[in-house]
Amino acid sequence: MYYGYRCYNSEDKPIGWLYTHNSDTEIVWTDTKLNWCKKWKTQKGAVNSFDHFNSRWKFKSEGGYLKIEVMPEFEEPESAASRKQKLLEEWGDDNIPEATTTFKFELIKGLPEEHGTYLFLLENGSIKQGYFSSFPYPNHEEVIRITNCEDEYFYYEKCVGWLKKVE
Structure with a gap:
């Protein structure tokens, strides 16, 4: 309730x-x-x-x-952790590989010039995937849009730079 x-x-x-x-x-x-x-x-x-x-x-x-x-009763969305737990119970630990990606990158200061999804270095030192676009003021210069996949909530973060993949 x-x-x-x-x-x-x-x-x-x-x-x-x-x-x-x-x-x-x-x-x-x-x-x-x-x-x-x-x-x-x-x-x-x-x-x-x-x-x-x-x-x-x-x-x-x-x-x-x-x-x-x-409020009336409603179904709450499952978190990513609980969905993973259900899979582990059904299929076992060995059948669900952890996804990892490795690549070389260089840090570019500021924001990219084109709209799109990038990996960003945030002020707190973490790296997150976010979307850069032309947001309305004041979110148009140093701020990127990020989603929290647990509760599907979008929020804005200030970033230091973005990562460009090195071939």
Whole structure:
């Protein structure tokens, strides 16, 4: 059981459940993809952020409001770790090879000039695959889009440079 923010329009009609995207900058609603929604296991958790999201929703919906309600049951997507665990149980450890790729590369400072998916060196020293494109300001110069495959959440990271494969 989860608590969520039910979205109401200015005529007091429920229209769906609140979720955000673009790194929490866009606020919208859905009535079908409940696993995307803001949700908490306790009502106290939902109360902590309520005022912030309610004021944003009032502005966005031109007079609507939010209510904290118990969400209907929905199927949560499986994480990559649990999918792998199921395969291990079904096929055994020896039948699932770990995927590894080795290549030589050079580090290019800044961002590539063309749109596409690259390997990027992030500020924290990690290397992640991300997408470089013409994002709206301020995400258009040093920031790349990365996805977290566990929960299929997209977020932005500041990068130091990108890796070019050396033949």
